[in-house]
Each structure stands twice: as structure tokens, then as C-alpha cells.
Amino acid sequence: MPNPTIAIVGNPNCGKTALFNQLSGLRQKTGNFAGVTVDKKTADIRVDHQKLTIVDLPGTYSLYPLTEDEHIVAKVLLDPANEVHPDAVLFIADPDQLERHLLLYTQIRDLGFPMFLGLSMADVAEKKGLKVDTEELARRLGHPVVSFSIRNKSGLDVLSKELISVLEKDRSHKPIYALTSLEDQLVKDLDHGMTPYGRLVLAHHATEFSFLEERDREEIERKKKELSFDAMSAQVEETLSRFNWIERIISAVVANEKDYLESNSLRADRIITHKLIGPLIFLFILFLMFQAIYTIAEAPMQWIEQVFALSSNFLKGLVPAGWARDMVTEGILPGLAGVLVFIPQISILFFILGLLEESGYLARAVFLFDRFFQRLGLNGRSLIAFVSASACAIPAIMSTRSIKSRKERILTIMVTPFISCSARTPVYIVLVGFIVANQKIWGIISLQGLVFLSFYLLGIGAVIIFALILRLFLKSNEPSFLMLELPDYKWPNLTDILFSTWLKVKSFIIEAGKIIFLISMVLWVMASYGPSGRDAYVEEKIEQFKVDPGSKEASIDEVKNAALLESSYAGILGKWIEPVIRPLGYDWKIGIALITSFAAREVFVSTMATIYSIGSEEDTEGIKQKMQAEVNSRTGEKQYTQATALSLIVFYIFAMQCMSTLAVVRKETGSWKWPAIQFFMMTGLAYLASLIVYQVLS
């Protein structure tokens, strides 16, 4: 039998995710790449030997959903067949916003769930001089009310105990909102084993709930017409009647000991959200973020590279040569090193994003740029997607669920992958050395960091241009809104952020690691074996070299290795694509990397690592040195010139090379049309731009 399920529900910014992290610890099951809380998260926990499943649902304001993530909450609570439909609800409210937060509370209560109330951030409320009489509140609501604080670790034991007892006792409540006679007529024939209010909510959203049967939906719509039911005014009347009930409770249980003073947050916002200073602060924060990523991550990245080089050499010394050893040392290890090496950077990025979100700053940035994005056909909330996309496009695309208008949402999804994600960084890191030297300006600002910033700016430029172009083709009459809550600033809980950073990095390692592991093995096989006639080809090349070594200072071994790779399956594939990419300045080896990185960009580095490791005995030199030494076999010149490196980087900035992103776009837009357009639009631009860069520079 499955565990009893308890859903944690509340408004956005009520502090429930922090509680969920506290209760679940490392047992969380998040979807792949669950980024900003857009999907439901679950965890199996144990309280007093009893097993429970807790679910963290996205924050929502009411059971009248406007956006995709609010729909998730309504669906989970109203569809008894939903996999995480709860047996009971723990409702979380911020005592400071109790009046508003109780609106959703009364709605959920009228759905008939056994529930209890948790008052979060008890410490903060107390400081503000806010006194909530929890005993009186519990008496009036008819169930326990628990005040808790994650920071002070207070009230958490009581809260855990209540998770069990809420399941044991019969807690049916008298409904707070009584249906009007018109509403009663509308829902009286609708039977889904629900309370009258549950049926009313079903009726309101009948067309949007796919779990209802077609017949039921049609019947409800017919009745709405017959009774000339005005959904909007019914919703307004219900809301006002609920607030009436809430007001009586609030006046009895909440005492505000201090007069209203302009809060610190508001005072800070006079500067932080100032129309001129605000955007400057935002840019400065971005600048700091990238500096942090490229300076702090430098040392750990070198350690990781060294560990892999050492273990590869160690293995070569320990195990005699053979195909199995070679596959590990030349295929899998370099491949894995290629992905693991940029974990420090992703971790820092996710961590800083977490700080910005948790502290309340991200909402301010949305506010600041709403108008700007509106002009591009987007929404202020698109900013959250763009900032997250600097880590990974996948959680970014999922975060667009908070955008109501379909046009704004699709536009955001279409241009988001132009933002340079962390999978591009290893490519940039490897190539940036061919463009500028690693030095510091004024002793602190990393020059390569600045060049990196320009790569990001190129991506942002593409976002703006393509948003403007695409908006011409997308028409919509749907209302667009901002209505953005700007919650008080708070000190982010570091454990919480470290924890969620770890979860994201972990899923990144697993997801990217799987692809890279597989591709590295396939690639190794393709680069190590070739069609028959290969030996003869290699012999011929060696003979040729013996007769005429030319100007090349190469050993027979190197000539042999080059000939072997050239005549392998991978070599043949690279040669096949070479005519197409030669105008961009690439040879067939880069061609192999381009092909493999259409699965995922970071594969570029691991492919390079694998290709240049085949046949090499020592792994002491890094991938960059190998690339530096690389000579184009056709021209006899160095392969990686400034022109080639820049052309390659431009290609990686613009091209759509991520199967996982395309799959998520398909899922979020509901059609293959959008990912297909996205693929050709981005890759076409990449080809053109790289062509221009190379032809102009070389």
C-alpha cells in the first residue's frame, strides 16, 4: 500500500519550500532538472516509525489558476486519481501576510481535506512586533496551529507530530463559503465524490481540466449557458465573502504592537528598484557573478583535470594494454573529465542564482525590466528564464510556466536557449585561450572573464533580435499581466541554498554524465576501428613519410596515429562533413566534435579529449596543449588560429545543440513545430555568423 500523502500548500514566498527541505533532507525526489520550484517535489519521510510521503506544490494565490504552475496545484487537489493527490494538507502561512494567505486556506479547507496550519518565520514576525494568538486561532479554525521557524529550529518537532495526527483524527469542517442557489443548481448533478465547493471549482475550470470526461465538461458548459452563469462575478463574490470571514478572525487573533513603519525592504527598494540606479545595480550583480564563476572555479577545475590525468596514467601503468584498458583511458576517462571539470562553475552559478531568488532580489529585477521585455513581446518574468538559462536552458524553460499569456510564453521559450548555458562554458574555456591571453587588468579583473562576458552579450543580442522578429508571427489577444508580489527581503538560508544547489548539480551530473558516457564509448569505438583496407592505408602513409618527411617534424608514431584516426569510422564521418564546414575554418576532426555535440554541447570537449588521446601514451598534457600543437594536415599550418577559435565559439553561442532542451520545448509547447523552428533558426544563424567571422578574420 502506498504511504499516506500530505501536501504542503501555500502562497508564493510563504516559506514552505524551506520547510519541505527541512523535513525531507536528502530524501527528495525531484524531477530531472527541477529548477526554480515549478514542478511538484516529493519525499518519503518517517515520523515516529510511520512512513509518509510529503509533496511540495508550487506556490499559488487561489484555486482560480491563471498560470501553468497554479494549474498544477488545482489539478493535484481536485483530481483524486492524480499520483500525488494528498490525504491531508499542511497549509503554510506567513503571519505577516496572514489575511491574504488565509484566502487559499479557506478554499482548500472547503475542498474537505483534513488539515492543519503552520505559521512560518515566527522569529521574523516577532521582531516586527506582530503577535498572533495561535491558541485562539486554533480554537476558531478547529484544528492545531503550529508556529515554527527554520532558522531557530523551533516548533519543528510539534509540526512533525502533527503530520501523523492530522491523518488519524476525523477533521471534517463546516464549509466556510456556502454556495449561492445559482451555484448550487450548477453543480448539483456533478458527482465526483467531492464537497459542493470542490464541484464548484471543477465547474469553473471544466474546460481546462483534462481529467474530467468529455461528457461532463460539455454538460457543465451547457448548464453555465442555461443559467447564464457569470463566472467572473461569482469568483469575485466568493472571494469577498471569504475575506469577510477572514477579517473577523484576523481582528480577534492578530495584534500589531508597533505602528506601521516604512519597512526596511521598502526603504532599500527606493534605491534598488530606482529607475536609473536599479538597472546599474543589476548589471553590476551580473558582472560580479561572472567574475566569481571564472576566478573561484579556476583552481578546483585544475584539480579535477589533474586527478583524471593521474588516474589515467596510473591505470596505464597498472593494466597491460588492450582494448578494454584503452576504452577506459582513451574513451571514458577523458569523456567524464570533460563533464566533471565544469562542476565548480555550475555549482557557483546555481548557488548565486539561489541567493538572488531566495533573498527576494529576482522579483525586483523582474519589476525593473518588465516594460523593456514587454516591448520585445515578452514579460518581466522572462527575466527569470534568462537568468536561469545562464545555468541551464531546461529549468529556465520550465520556469516560464509563471507566464500567463501563451504568446509571451512561447516567445520566451523560443529565445531562451540563445543565452549561454553552463554546457557552453567548457567549450569557451578551451577556446578562449586561443583568442586572448590569461591575464589580469589592474591586477584583479580577469581579461578572459571580460571576453566571456562578451560571449554572453552576443547571446543576449540574439535574444532581443529574434524576440522582435518572432513576435511579428505570433498573434494573441490574451491578457498579459504583471501583478507581481515584491516580498520583503530576507537573509537567504545558506544550508537551504547549498542543498538545492547540490540537488541541481547532482541531476546535471547524472543527466549530462549519461549522455557523455555513452557518446564517449561510441566515439572511442568509432575512432579506434575502421573498415577493411585500413591497414594498407596506414602502411602507405608511413611509406610515404619515410620517402618524403616534408617539412613536418613528426615521428613515425605520430604519422601512424594520424593515419589510423583518419581511416577510422569517425575519421570517415568527419571527412564526409568537412566540405560543409571548411568555409568556417574547421577540419574533419572538429567535424567529428560538431556532430557529436549535437547531442549536448559539452560533448565537444570530451570528443576533442578522446580524439587527441587515441594512441597517445602519456596524459600529462591537458586538452588545450594538445589542441595548441594540432596542425592542419591540408595546409600544414596550426589548426587553432584566432579566426578558427572565434568562429567555433560563435557557432557554439548560436547553434541549437542540445537534445534535452528540444525535448523540453516539445513538452512545454505541446508541439514539435516549435523545437523544429528553434533548431533551424538557431543553427542557421550559427552557420552564417561563423562563416562571416572566419572569412573576415582569416
Place this chain on the structure above:
Amino acid sequence: MSSKVTDITILECRKGTVKGVKDHPLKGRLLSLGILKGKSIEIIHTSLFSGAYYVRVGTQTFGLRKEELEQILVS
């Protein structure tokens, strides 16, 4: 609620007490954010490009667009 000549929106006076919200597709959401009759309301400032408005309602703060503020009646 019929719109009378005496009804003024928050945009016109920048500070006041909420009297109600006009009938509008987003009325329900404005109410559920706690923009209710009797609350004190004040426009603090606007963002760049004469964009969103920074608004205080009671002890809470919101970012609202011009079209959204046009629905809020004050006295």
C-alpha cells in the same frame, strides 16, 4: 459597480484608500493579492522606460502595470 464620475483611480492621486476594483478580467487576482477595500495604497515610484509601478498596499509591496492600476478605485 457602475463607474461614476466621482470615481478616481490610484493613478490619478498616487495615494489614498482603496474603495474597490473595477470589473475586469483580472479583478479576482487583484483581490486575492489583498488589494481590498479600506487598505491604504500608495505609488512609490515607476521603473525604467515609464514601466511598472512600485506600489505599497497596506504593509505589502507589489509591481503593477498601468493597466492594472487603472482598475483600482480610491477615495
